[in-house]
Amino acid sequence: MSATINGTTQEARVAVNCKELTKTFGTGNAAVKALRGVNLEVRSGELLMLVGPSGCGKTTLISVIAGVLRRDEGDCKIFDQDYNRMSEDDTTEFRGVNIGFVFQAFNLIPSLTTAENVGTPLIINGMKPRAAVSKAREILVQVGFDERMMSSLPTDLSGGQQQRVAIARALVHQPRLIVCDEPTSALDGETGHKIMELLHTLGRGEGRALVVVTHDSRIYEFADRIAAMEDGRITQVVDSASQLKPMQKKTD
């Protein structure tokens, strides 16, 4: 893949490139046009925040970008690869290698320990559980976990701790794109801030891009760029929150 060659080619600097992307749910009267022609570029190395009112299509957009949802029309290249040219299984495998996920509801598997949860992407990619767990432990140290917390179950952890586990899980296999859907909205302000700090320091790196969907204006400071979305379209892309023009609809 050209994208892996030391970051000098054009493709390497562009992690995600969407053009006139559309997605409609349902048909006929019930049809909901979630994406109405999205144009968006996410650069390698940046943390891009996707903001906008409820129902404007943010989750739909990152679902298409992450390869868990098929687009209807338009173009969408992820590191110069097109999901529409891949089989179902190849798409899944591509996600396993290249995408990291962080969810609002954490989605940690309750019967796996913290370290086993973090090791899961490696196991999916074929690593033996023992090796995966020891790799997971290394990264859990980076998010501030001690031995005891590594062998505890998710239910024994606070929300902030669970989200730190989820971030470790999204990073452990060194994916090139990390998508986060409202990673802080289940957490209180201070915890959310710490989580963003963690994502910002550990997640950003050479050749890796982060797309963070959020409602929370208190974390805008962690964005390299902010893309505002309204009614299924990207309406503005700015470098800092202060440049954001007021939206037609209010962000709640």
Place this chain on the structure above:
Amino acid sequence: MNFIALKMLFGDRAKYLGIVIGLTFASLLITQQSAIFAGMMTRTFSFLSDVALPDIWVVDPQVKYIDDIRPMQDTEVLRVRGVEGVQWAVPLYKGSLAMRRTDGTYQSCVVIGLDDETLMGGPPTMVIGKLSDLRRSGGVIVDATGAAGKLAHIQPDGTRVSLKVGDEMEINDNHSVVVGICKVTQTFQANPVIYTTYSSATSFAPSQRLLLSFVTVKAKPGQDLNALCRRIEKATGLRAYTRDEFKMVTFLYYLQYTGMPINFLTAVALGFLVGVAISGQTFYNFTLDNLRYFGTLKAMGAKNGMLLRMILLQALVVGGVGYGLGVGAASAWGMLISGRTQLAFRLPWHLLVVSAVAVLVICLSSAALSIHKVMKLEPAVVFRS
């Protein structure tokens, strides 16, 4: 992924136990019921199993199964002996006669009269005494279960005293004396079995005009048994069965003309339904509970094939554990119960295979539902809360 699948399964202890208990119950019920059925069915031809030496049994053409006794002329023995390929042929009497207990009540017994000369067809195991003691006048050998049970003397205080060697008894008002105790395979009717000689049997049952129940035949070495049967039938106009044929005919008769298969099938179906209802449903619920995590795994790169193998593994593990416990419990029950009672219980490996298949069907069908659900799952659900 096996690691994750098993952790998921054992992690939900309540559901895991529920599924395993359901499957244990199902395999216990299926195994136990079919073992009882098999036991009952082998008892229908237990007499044929005990009299192991003859190759061929010759009976009246009307006879439909072993207990369907239609006496023949004594001279038929001689006619059978004349058929080419017959090494020896001896008469055998089998009938039901009333034995009078000391308290005046009667007990119906299976009386077997053996050829006086050869004593061919005797009990498989002697416990006390020798078979040749039958030659003493009025001598009978009684089966141990009958001696300790239905034939035992009941004392005035209610205790039972087993019939023992030297005891006298009356069969059809004929005086006889116990000269031995033997062991026989339990019969279907579970009546006591009494061995005597053919000539004694004649005197026990004087009112019967004809006494010859069977002519048992040993073929000369190297004979084709089926061909020999046909020759005997041609020469005598009787019906000749090989031992296995006669067993099968008897077995099929009971299968067809008693309600047992229905009972048995009902019980097995019930076990199966219990398995499906409890375990199948719980397993499906278990998958539904974990749907969110299957979706997460899918999003994180787990292909459908991996998830399919995970669910299959989970199903096979609960199936294996449930089957093991169920079959173990059934065998333990069988050992316990058949040691103490006269209940028929036979657990040949075929039945283990049958219940294994039944459990497998339950597991795989519930797994199929779960797999269908997970295969169809859109990974995009992971972002919906």
